[in-house]
Amino acid sequence: MKIHLAISGKLREADFFLERMKESLHSADEMGFYFSAFVSAARSVTFVLQYVASDLEGFDAWYLVEQQEMRANPLAKFMLEARNEHQKKGFNPTGRGTSVTNPDGSQSFIRFFSYIGAIPPAEIPNTDVVTACRSHMATTCSIVERFFEAFESQVHRPDEAVELALTSVEQMRREGLMEGIPNELFSHPQILAAIQTHAEIRPSEMISDLIQKYPLA
Numbered sequence: 001m002k003i004h005l006a007i008s009g010k011l012r013e014a015d016f017f018l019e020r021m022k023e024s025l026h027s028a029d030e031m032g033f034y035f036s037a038f039v040s041a042a043r044s045v046t047f048v049l050q051y052v053a054s055d056l057e058g059f060d061a062w063y064l065v066e067q068q069e070m071r072a073n074p075l076a077k078f079m080l081e082a083r084n085e086h087q088k089k090g091f092n093p094t095g096r097g098t099s100v101t102n103p104d105g106s107q108s109f110i111r112f113f114s115y116i117g118a119i120p121p122a123e124i125p126n127t128d129v130v131t132a133c134r135s136h137m138a139t140t141c142s143i144v145e146r147f148f149e150a151f152e153s154q155v156h157r158p159d160e161a162v163e164l165a166l167t168s169v170e171q172m173r174r175e176g177l178m179e180g181i182p183n184e185l186f187s188h189p190q191i192l193a194a195i196q197t198h199a200e201i202r203p204s205e206m207i208s209d210l211i212q213k214y215p216l217a
């Protein structure tokens with residue numbers, strides 16, 4: 001059973017690693033680790049989206065347009081190529097850092113993409129690493145938002161979501177992963193109502209906070 005939760009889950013994974021990047025500016029190694037994880041997670045959003053939507057009516061034509069826009073986007077191209085090079089060659093493009101003075105006189109440390117001694121795989125963004133990644137995240141969120149606008153009625157299937165949740169509980173129970181939890185708990189009306197309520201949440205609602213967090217410029 002293909003479920004839309006996998007799409008929003010990958011989107012949140014990318015958001016998680018982007019937040020870790022912001023906290024790792026003073027460590028070149030950690031910044032490189034989290035950048036690699038971020039671009040991989042962001043790329044996997046569209047992989048999962050294609051898997052979930054592969055049998056939806058009208059999806060192929062819709063996604064063809066999205067692909068053309070992504071290929072024409074210099075930042076999207078850079079992120080894709082930087083990911084490929086980092087995974088295949090181990091090159092970390094986020095190593096150059098510098099301190100800057102803010103308008104209020106305080107100091108901030110930022111990092112820029114750098115390919116000193118190497119040939120860049122694509123046009124290097126003319127901004128710092130975090131700002132570029134935020135822009136890429138905004139583009140990725142926008143693709144998912146447009147997908148749900150176009151296909152939400154086809155992927156939002158509450159009855160199937162409830163069935164999947166109950167099936168998962170039963171499987172965990174049979175495998176002994178719920179030892180100590182009374183069996184009757186999962187047949188309690190309030191528990192069943194909570195599962196149903198969660199299943200009723202529309203996919204677009206599940207990512208609304210990320211859409212607000214990463215608006216397109």
